[in-house]
Amino acid sequence: MKLKKHQECTDKIATVVFTSLGYLNIVFVAVICLYLVVSGIPAIGKIGFVDFIFGTKWASTSTVPSFGILPFILTSIYGTLGAILIGLPLGFFCSVYLAKFAPLKIKQFVESTVDLLAGIPSVVFGFIGMLVLVPGIQSIFDVPDGSSLLAAILVLSIMILPSIIKVSIGSIEAVPNEYELGSLALGANKVETVYKVVVPAARRGIGVAVVLGVGRAIGEAMAVMMVAGNVANMPGLFESVRFLTTAVASEMSYSAGLQRQALFSIALVLFVFIMVINALLNLVLKERGKKK
Amino acid sequence: MKFNKSLMSVICGCAIGLSSAANAGSVITDGSTSMEKVMGILIESFEGNGIDVTYNPTGSGSGISAVQAGRADIGLSSRALKDQEKQTLVGTDIAYDGIVLVVNKANPLSDITSEQVKDLYTGKIQNWKEVGGADAPVVLIGREAGSGTRDGFESVTGTKDACKYRQELTSTGDVITTVSQNANALGYASLSAVNDSIKVLSFNGVVASEESVLDKSYKLQRPFVFVTPKDKALSQDAQTFVDYALSAEAKPLIVKAGVVPAAK
Amino acid sequence: MNNELKRTIYKNVMLFFAYAATLATVLVVGFIIAYVFIRAIPHFSWQLLSTKPSYINETIGVLPDILNTIYIVIATLVFVLPLGVGAAVYLSEYAKNIKIKKVIEYAIESLAGIPSIIYGLVGMLVFCQYFGLKTSLLAGALTLTIMNLPTIIRTTQESLDSVPASYREGSFGLGANKWYAIRTVVLPCCIDGIVTGCILAVGRMLGESAALLFTAGFAHKVNGFIDALSSSGSTLTVALYVYAKEQGRFDVAFVIAAIMLFMSLLINFTASKLSKKIQNKRY
Numbered sequence: 016m017k018l019k020k021h022q023e024c025t026d027k028i029a030t031v032v033f034t035s036l037g038y039l040n041i042v043f044v045a046v047i048c049l050y051l052v053v054s055g056i057p058a059i060g061k062i063g064f065v066d067f068i069f070g071t072k073w074a075s076t077s078t079v080p081s082f083g084i085l086p087f088i089l090t091s092i093y094g095t096l097g098a099i100l101i102g103l104p105l106g107f108f109c110s111v112y113l114a115k116f117a118p119l120k121i122k123q124f125v126e127s128t129v130d131l132l133a134g135i136p137s138v139v140f141g142f143i144g145m146l147v148l149v150p151g152i153q154s155i156f157d158v159p160d161g162s163s164l165l166a167a168i169l170v171l172s173i174m175i176l177p178s179i180i181k182v183s184i185g186s187i188e189a190v191p192n193e194y195e196l197g198s199l200a201l202g203a204n205k206v207e208t209v210y211k212v213v214v215p216a217a218r219r220g221i222g223v224a225v226v227l228g229v230g231r232a233i234g235e236a237m238a239v240m241m242v243a244g245n246v247a248n249m250p251g252l253f254e255s256v257r258f259l260t261t262a263v264a265s266e267m268s269y270s271a272g273l274q275r276q277a278l279f280s281i282a283l284v285l286f287v288f289i290m291v292i293n294a295l296l297n298l299v300l301k302e303r304g305k306k307k
Numbered sequence: 308m309k310f311n312k313s314l315m316s317v318i319c320g321c322a323i324g325l326s327s328a329a330n331a332g333s334v335i336t337d338g339s340t341s342m343e344k345v346m347g348i349l350i351e352s353f354e355g356n357g358i359d360v361t362y363n364p365t366g367s368g369s370g371i372s373a374v375q376a377g378r379a380d381i382g383l384s385s386r387a388l389k390d391q392e393k394q395t396l397v398g399t400d401i402a403y404d405g406i407v408l409v410v411n412k413a414n415p416l417s418d419i420t421s422e423q424v425k426d427l428y429t430g431k432i433q434n435w436k437e438v439g440g441a442d443a444p445v446v447l448i449g450r451e452a453g454s455g456t457r458d459g460f461e462s463v464t465g466t467k468d469a470c471k472y473r474q475e476l477t478s479t480g481d482v483i484t485t486v487s488q489n490a491n492a493l494g495y496a497s498l499s500a501v502n503d504s505i506k507v508l509s510f511n512g513v514v515a516s517e518e519s520v521l522d523k524s525y526k527l528q529r530p531f532v533f534v535t536p537k538d539k540a541l542s543q544d545a546q547t548f549v550d551y552a553l554s555a556e557a558k559p560l561i562v563k564a565g566v567v568p569a570a571k
Numbered sequence: 572m573n574n575e576l577k578r579t580i581y582k583n584v585m586l587f588f589a590y591a592a593t594l595a596t597v598l599v600v601g602f603i604i605a606y607v608f609i610r611a612i613p614h615f616s617w618q619l620l621s622t623k624p625s626y627i628n629e630t631i632g633v634l635p636d637i638l639n640t641i642y643i644v645i646a647t648l649v650f651v652l653p654l655g656v657g658a659a660v661y662l663s664e665y666a667k668n669i670k671i672k673k674v675i676e677y678a679i680e681s682l683a684g685i686p687s688i689i690y691g692l693v694g695m696l697v698f699c700q701y702f703g704l705k706t707s708l709l710a711g712a713l714t715l716t717i718m719n720l721p722t723i724i725r726t727t728q729e730s731l732d733s734v735p736a737s738y739r740e741g742s743f744g745l746g747a748n749k750w751y752a753i754r755t756v757v758l759p760c761c762i763d764g765i766v767t768g769c770i771l772a773v774g775r776m777l778g779e780s781a782a783l784l785f786t787a788g789f790a791h792k793v794n795g796f797i798d799a800l801s802s803s804g805s806t807l808t809v810a811l812y813v814y815a816k817e818q819g820r821f822d823v824a825f826v827i828a829a830i831m832l833f834m835s836l837l838i839n840f841t842a843s844k845l846s847k848k849i850q851n852k853r854y
Contacts, residue, residue, distance in 0.1 A: 022748055125593060138808050
């Protein structure tokens with residue numbers, strides 16, 4: 016009897032504990048959201064929404080400060096677009112080869128190589144970018160200083176390759192064999208089949224890969240901090256630029272007053288961007304699920 | 308699983324308990340990156356007293372913030388406190404440091420006047436050939452907005468809010484590294500951080516050294532300040548460390564770091 | 572004839588792109604690894620790996636960074652395992668309401684998508700200031716805990732879901748209550764999955780730097796475990812950043828980068844061996 020009661024008691028405790036651990040995650044997200052919104056809204060109010068988001072000058076510590084973050088927003092957008100422009104074709108063709116054309120041994124080897132790439136810390140990318148890309152850009156393009164948007168784009172595109180490749184391979188391999196067999200039976204050769212039949216069938220998954228890559232690129236701070244120059248300019252390919260992430264990182268530790276609140280607002284803007292991208296991802300995934 | 312959970316709460320409790328207990332024997336300093344060598348030497352020679360001193364190089368403005376927010380015991384600033392800061396904080400000078408202008412080793416210049424510095428940094432002069440160098444664009448390297456070094460540099464040269472930086476870096480060492488890698492770069496850094504990867508220019512004909520900083524003939528200088536709260540007394544350990552830094556036995560160590568001790 | 576030619580050109584061009592892209596990817600990775608190791612090898616020394624930096628002797632050592640990295644990984648695992656496995660157990664075994672389950676899973680997805688710099692920011696404000704932990708490894712570990720929850724939860728949930736229903740039903744049939752069944756039957760089956768999740772999380776933690784900059788700081792002291800938790804310390808990634816960018820000590824930076832690459836290799840290797848073992852176990 017006693018044993019049974021004891022067991023019932025622990026069972027009840029266990030249920031409570033696990034349930035609360037499950038709900039805890041909602042609490043975490045809610046706290047992060049709340050914190051960012053509560054810290055970020057005041058500055059937007061004080062500076063004015065339009066002036067903040069669309070203002071082109073960021074001079075947070077001047078005697079007459081101005082807090083326009085358009086340079087950061089545009090830099091993040093251009094940087095991400097650039098990274099996708101380079102990373103997507105590269106990752107796409109690589110995943111097509113691995114999923115459809117590669118012999119098993121090569122596929123395994125390249126896949127482990129890609130896994131390794133995924134595991135390299137962002138500081139190492141930034142470090143190598145600093146020592147190889149920046150001087151390289153400086154000498155190849157004959158600009159006074161290689162720390163630029165271009166350097167950041169190159170680093171970011173390599174960093175998002177693994178996610179693009181892995182997810183794309185997954186969705187290409189998920190396309191039912193019948194599609195391929197049917198196309199071959201109709202007289203197409205393998206290459207045509209792959210690119211004109213299998214890939215379009217996998218395009219939702221490839222879309223997911225792109226969204227994942229965008230999310231990673233827009234949130235990257237360390238690697239970019241080491242190669243992009245860090246001045247609040249409007250973006251230009253060879254200009255020294257500051258991203259939303261590096262804007263927060265570089266001034267956060269010593270900021271005070273309105274400047275500090277403005278930095279929170281930048282973090283809030285970044286957070287909103289990410290949430291929108293995540294929502295997009297979920298939407299694309301849901302539609303994919305529905306189609307099945 | 309249950310065992311796991313109770314283990315976790317025990318460890319958590321221990322850690323939190325010990326962290327508040329351990330604070331009693333630890334001093335956290337935070338701030339200026341220019342003070343890295345000085346702090347490094349002082350902390351290392353201070354060891355063995357049972358007091359744990361840590362140094363976080365985050366920048367002068369950040370160190371002052373940290374003290375105000377209670378995240379550090381002693382803030383480190385490489386500039387004098389502003390009036391507004393003096394209302395809640397107290398600054399104790401522990402050393403004087405020169406700010407030197409540095410160029411790449413390939414640069415033919417050896418001296419620079421304050422007029423030239425002003426023109427170069429505000430973008431009035433954009434090519435090295437106008438000051439006697441090669442025919443190449445000037446790449447201006449500077450520090451981030453909260454930097455004590457930047458504040459000192461801009462106040463003495465009269466270029467506040469007017470500098471057109473190509474890169475804004477977060478530490479004095481970074482400026483030196485960046486200048487050493489770009490033949491057309493011009494930057495400013497702490498005298499104590501200088502090494503032979505770059506070339507130091509004399510300022511208005513005066514070469515920066517301990518002597519010229521001490522007798523104020525090298526004009527581009529600023530104090531290294533320990534920043535502490537005005538209303539709250541320092542913990543005993545922190546006070547011990549501050550006293551040590553100002554003591555006679557710390558003097559040769561401070562000199563070894565490349566700066567001039569403030570203590571007489 | 573024209574059509575045939577077009578098709579042949581198409582085939583060759585597309586194949587070429589596929590080969591070229593793969594080759595380019597492999598070359599990039601190969602270059603990174605080779606570059607780091609070649610430049611690091613001349614600087615490897617026992618002194619570098621086993622001492623701490625000395626300003627008086629003007630030497631550098633990365634021992635404190637290695638120790639700090641190990642400490643922070645252990646501390647994070649201590650927190651993230653109970654929280655993560657517990658949440659996964661809830662989602663897999665207890666959650667009845669589908670809506671709530673979806674909300675929680677959406678929350679976990681969101682946590683996974685938040686950039687590390689925002690974690691660093693919020694971690695600094697919540698753990699360092701609000702909870703009064705100051706800049707310390709403990710604050711860093713707590714921040715990393717929340718960052719890695721999604722990884723642990725996802726992998727644990729997957730392995731829990733793959734345990735056949737018959738195991739649970741058999742256990743209930745023998746008179747066990749829910750918690751007993753989970754503890755003695757279901758979870759032990761998932762140990763491999765949980766361990767894989769741990770290894771993935773450790774891989775992520777080792778590479779993390781932005782979240783630790785503001786929460787764990789930069790100090791280079793050699794401490795015992797408990798002391799280290801309450802004082803600030805830089806991990807290998809943060810040390811790499813500082814030595815490379817702020818001090819220009821590229822020799823040290825390359826050595827650290829080489830250590831990190833090596834650890835990455837090790838982790839990938841272990842994780843893949845483990846997942847193969849799990850896959851072979853599935854009957």
